[in-house]
Amino acid sequence: xxxxxxxxxxxxxxxxxxxxxxxxxxxxxxxxxxxxxxxxxxxxxxxxxxxxxxxxxxxxxxxxxxxxxxxxxxxxxxxxxxxxxxxxxxxxxxxxxxxxxxxxxxxxxxxxxxxxxxxxxxxxxxxxxxxxxxxxxxxxxxxxxxxxxxxxxxxxxxxxxxxxxxxxxxxxxxxxxxxxxxxxxxxxxxxxxxxxxxxxxxxxxxxxxxxxxxxxxxxxxxxxxxxxxxxxxxxxxxxxxxxxxxxxxxxxxxxxxxxxxxxxxxxxxxxxxxxxxxxxxxxxxxxxxx
Amino acid sequence: xxxxxxxxxxxxxxxxxxxxxxxxxxxxxxxxxxxxxxxxxxxxxxxxxxxxxxxxxxxxxxxxxxxxxxxxxxxxxxxxxxxxxxxxxxxxxxxxxxxxxxxxxxxxxxxxxxxxxxxxxxxxxxxxxxxxxxxxxxxxxxxxxxxxxxxxxxxxxxxxxxxxxxxxxxxxxxxxxxxxxxxxxxxxxxxxxxxxxxxxxxxxxxxxxxxxxxxxxxxxxxxxxxxxxxxxxxxxxxxxxxxxxxxxxxxxxxxxxxxxxxxxxxxxxxxxxxxxxxxxxxxxxxxxxxxxxxxxxxxxxxxx
Numbered sequence: 001x002x003x004x005x006x007x008x009x010x011x012x013x014x015x016x017x018x019x020x021x022x023x024x025x026x027x028x029x030x031x032x033x034x035x036x037x038x039x040x041x042x043x044x045x046x047x048x049x050x051x052x053x054x055x056x057x058x059x060x061x062x063x064x065x066x067x068x069x070x071x072x073x074x075x076x077x078x079x080x081x082x083x084x085x086x087x088x089x090x091x092x093x094x095x096x097x098x099x100x101x102x103x104x105x106x107x108x109x110x111x112x113x114x115x116x117x118x119x120x121x122x123x124x125x126x127x128x129x130x131x132x133x134x135x136x137x138x139x140x141x142x143x144x145x146x147x148x149x150x151x152x153x154x155x156x157x158x159x160x161x162x163x164x165x166x167x168x169x170x171x172x173x174x175x176x177x178x179x180x181x182x183x184x185x186x187x188x189x190x191x192x193x194x195x196x197x198x199x200x201x202x203x204x205x206x207x208x209x210x211x212x213x214x215x216x217x218x219x220x221x222x223x224x225x226x227x228x229x230x231x232x233x234x235x236x237x238x239x240x241x242x243x244x245x246x247x248x249x250x251x252x253x254x255x256x257x258x259x260x261x262x263x264x265x266x267x268x269x270x271x272x273x274x275x276x277x278x279x280x281x282x283x284x285x286x287x288x289x290x
Numbered sequence: 291x292x293x294x295x296x297x298x299x300x301x302x303x304x305x306x307x308x309x310x311x312x313x314x315x316x317x318x319x320x321x322x323x324x325x326x327x328x329x330x331x332x333x334x335x336x337x338x339x340x341x342x343x344x345x346x347x348x349x350x351x352x353x354x355x356x357x358x359x360x361x362x363x364x365x366x367x368x369x370x371x372x373x374x375x376x377x378x379x380x381x382x383x384x385x386x387x388x389x390x391x392x393x394x395x396x397x398x399x400x401x402x403x404x405x406x407x408x409x410x411x412x413x414x415x416x417x418x419x420x421x422x423x424x425x426x427x428x429x430x431x432x433x434x435x436x437x438x439x440x441x442x443x444x445x446x447x448x449x450x451x452x453x454x455x456x457x458x459x460x461x462x463x464x465x466x467x468x469x470x471x472x473x474x475x476x477x478x479x480x481x482x483x484x485x486x487x488x489x490x491x492x493x494x495x496x497x498x499x500x501x502x503x504x505x506x507x508x509x510x511x512x513x514x515x516x517x518x519x520x521x522x523x524x525x526x527x528x529x530x531x532x533x534x535x536x537x538x539x540x541x542x543x544x545x546x547x548x549x550x551x552x553x554x555x556x557x558x559x560x561x562x563x564x565x566x567x568x569x570x571x572x573x574x575x576x577x578x579x580x581x582x583x584x585x586x587x588x589x590x591x592x593x594x
Contacts, residue, residue, distance in 0.1 A: 008335050010305010010473040015498070040474035041303050041505060043498040081356060081401050081414075102376055102400030145508040148445065148477040155378070176305035176473050179334040179443035183395050187378075199559055201310065205335040211439035216395050232560045261527035263497035 002162070002170045003284060004037075004189040006213070008205030010176030013195045013226035013250070014038075018173040019047045020266045021193075024277035026134040027267075031168035034129070035161050037185040038175040039122060039141035039153045046263045050129035050138035058124050058141070058156045060101035060149070061116040065092045069113035076105035076114060097148065120144065122153040124160065137161075137168070150181040158188070178208040186213055191288050192221040193247070199231035203238055210242060220287050222247040224280070247283040248276065295459035296588045297452075297467045299331070299486040299515075303502030305473035307494045308522040311555055311565060312577065313470035314341040316490075318564040319581045321429035323592030325464040328427065329455035330434035331448045331482040332472040333420065334441075341562055344425030344432045352420040352435065354446050356399035358392045364411035365390050374406035395440050420447055424454070431458055445481030448472070452482065465590055475509045488587055489515045490546075490580075492522050495530035503534065507543060517543055518587060520580055524548030546583045549576040 005018040018034070026032045036044040063076065063085055074087040084098035085105050096119050106114040122143045129136040139161035141153040162170055174185040186192055192213040196206040206223070213221040223239055228249040239246050250256065250266075259269040266273045300313045310332070320326045330338040358379070360371070367390055372380040379396035380403065383389060394417075404412045419442070422435035433455040435447050452469060459467050471482040483489050489510045493503045503519065510517045519538050524531045531548060538545045552573035558565040566574045585592055 009337075010302075010307075010335075011494075012306055040476045040479075041305075041498075041502040043304070043501060046497050046501060079401065079405060081399060100398055100400055102398065102402045103374070104400060104402045104405055107374070107402065108405055143476060145475060145505055146480075146512045148480055150474070150476045151442075177334040177443070177478075178439050179437055179441055179478075181476070183440045187396065199556060200340045200562065201337045201559060204337055204340060208335060208439050216440040231556055257526055260498075261496040261530050 001288070002172065002189045003191050003193055004172040004174050004186045005193045005195060006174035006182055006186060006209055007176060007195045008178050008209035009196070009202050012197045012202060015043050015047065015173055016260060016266065017193065017195045017224050017226070018171050019044055020273065021277050021280060022136055022171045023131045023265060023267050024274045025169055025281055026136045027132045027274065028278055029134070033137040033161065033163045033168050033170045035157055035170065036140035036173045037154045037157060038173055039143045039150050039157070040175060042140045042142055044173050045140060047265050048129040048136065048138060050127040052125050052127040054126045056124050057120045058153060059119045059121040060099060060152055061103065062096050062099045062101065062119045063094055063105045063114045064117045065094070066113045066115070069111045071111055073110065075108050075110060079104045079108045101152065121147040121149065124157055126161070150175065151184045154181055154184045178205070178212050183212060183216065186217055186219060189219055191284050192219050193224060193284065194221055195224045195226055196235055197227045197230060198225055198233065198235040200234065202231070203235045206235065207238065210244065220290070222284065222287055224248045224250065226250045227252040245287060248280045295456060295465055295467050296487045296590060297456065297469060297485065298488050298490060298584060298588065299469040299471050299483050300490045300492060301471035301479060301483060301506060302473055302492045303475060303506035304494070304499055307492045307499065309492050310337045310341070310470055311559060312492055312520070312522070313338060313468060314564040315566040315574070315577045316581055316584065317342070317429045317468045318567050319578060320466055320468060324466060324590065325462065326430045326466045326468055327455045327459040327464050328430055328432045329451050329467060329469045330432065331452055331469050333435040333437045333447045333451065333478070334443050334472070336434055336436060338470050339432070339434060341559065341564055342427040342429065342432055343562060344427045346423050346425045348424040350422050351418045352422055352447055352450070353416050353418050354442060354444060356401065356414040356416050357394050357397045358401065358403055358412050358414055360390050360392060361411045361413070362389045364409050366409055368408060370406045370408065371403035371412060374402045376402070422447065422451055430464070433458070443478050445477040448478050448481040475505050479509065480513065483510060483515050484513050486515050488584065489517045490584065491517055491519045493519060493534060494523055495521055495527040495534060497530065500530060500534050500537065507541065518546055518583065519543055520546040521548045523551040525550050544587070546580045547576050549573050549580070
């Protein structure tokens with residue numbers, strides 16, 4: 001089972017739900033992998049406190065031109081749709097920030113004068129979190145500051161970190177928004193859990209997130225309403241209209257906000273929530289089985 | 291006399307810290323003192339219009355890059371496109387039961403498959419992926435956009451919205467552009483923040499907020515944008531607020547007053563109004579003080 005926790009709007013409680021769901025499942029004996037795909041601002045480690053065992057550099061494969069072989073024919077520049085390589089007289093210019101790493105320049109070079117080298121843009125960090133004796137395999141991507149492209153980092157994190165189907169439950173913490181990085185996180189999931197708050201902003205961005213999950217990717221989705229009671233009932237009405245199941249409600253509770261501020265989890269502070277998060281997982285299983 | 295308009299961008303690193311509520315309030319306060327232009331640069335989750343109630347005057351299509359298309363008639367199912375594609379965007383018959391196709395959501399538009407295809411069955415097209423708008427609000431013109439769900443936010447649409455807003459400010463001689471930015475530190479944020487005269491960074495007093503603040507400050511430093519930090523809901527954690535303030539002082543980053551947690555802020559959002567227009571409240575008072583700080587930092591003359 002692969003579950004992506006997403007939201008559209010930022011700050012609705014994605015990481016809170018993802019982490020507490022993971023801890024509850026691990027404590028109940030499920031093998032579990034947690035991937036923090038919010039590579040621009042990864043925060044799950046604050047709550048899971050994993051021991052990082054390994055760090056690797058990832059990035060984009062950019063062209064390196066061998067001047068001895070290059071005939072300056074300009075074919076590489078012609079095929080590059082991102083204008084990341086240009087030939088001016090007897091000089092080839094590479095613009096690393098523009099390169100998407102597709103490999104077309106190297107493939108199309110008639111002299112085989114281009115090799116691809118890794119331009120580092122992020123770190124992948126791997127380790128293990130432990131909760132009440134139960135292990136959680138942990139992975140996160142951390143985009144280097146000043147780097148623009150989050151999506152390739154997420155792709156790499158998933159490629160290397162996802163367990164084989166049936167071996168473990170995977171929980172993926174998505175970035176906010178509704179564009180490419182979110183799509184990349186959700187792709188291949190069995191279920192998308194959308195965390196929202198009952199406010200006009202929450203609703204607006206939830207609508208968009210549902211479009212991405214259900215309409216674009218064809219994935220089943222359900223909703224967790226966080227800070228229940230804070231705004232109005234428009235989220236609820238939308239869920240009813242859209243046939244979106246509301247799988248859990250977390251009330252506005254000062255104790256939860258305080259725990260969060262200190263980097264503490266709900267299930268540590270309020271143990272009665274363990275059963276509630278397990279119930280959430282059972283509801284997800286039901287929805288996936290439909 | 292015409293000088294270049296000042297650009298204030300509101301960002302946060304972490305999402306949901308109150309960027310848009312603050313942007314709306316600052317637009318309201320600023321518009322009371324000088325003509326402004328407003329830009330919503332959070333194009334994949336744009337919310338400013340929920341508070342500013344714009345009347346749309348113009349709507350323009352937005353395209354950004356290419357998507358591959360396979361001609362079923364020509365395809366010989368050799369699979370070379372799948373080998374070439376580094377974005378997992380080729381739909382393979384073994385898995386889908388359909389002929390070879392393109393997962394348009396995954397397709398990066400690089401055209402590598404076009405060159406690997408031995409029978410020229412693949413072509414590239416340029417679909418529309420969003421729209422951008424010029425609208426009128428009670429506080430000035432609003433430049434905003436909607437990126438279609440799941441599209442690639444390369445920052446181009448953000449840049450476009452921001453540039454259009456700035457040009458308008460220059461044309462009309464409006465001294466200030468208020469830009470509501472996206473969360474994160476990647477492409478859209480870089481586009482939103484670059485060239486700004488001041489980045490107002492809205493942070494919440496949590497460990498996550500502090501962690502993300504450090505990264506977003508590295509970003510503003512990297513691009514040479516002066517930063518001003520405002521702690522929102524400051525009283526939710528005295529300990530974390532104090533830690534963030536100490537961190538900012540140590541780093542030499544300007545700090546504004548703390549904005550207190552105030553349930554009227556959510557009420558104002560539900561009512562669809564900037565908090566400063568909705569009710570006199572502790573948060574509104576703090577935001578007035580914040581606006582005075584911003585004005586001073588940008589060297590703007592407003593009537594009091």
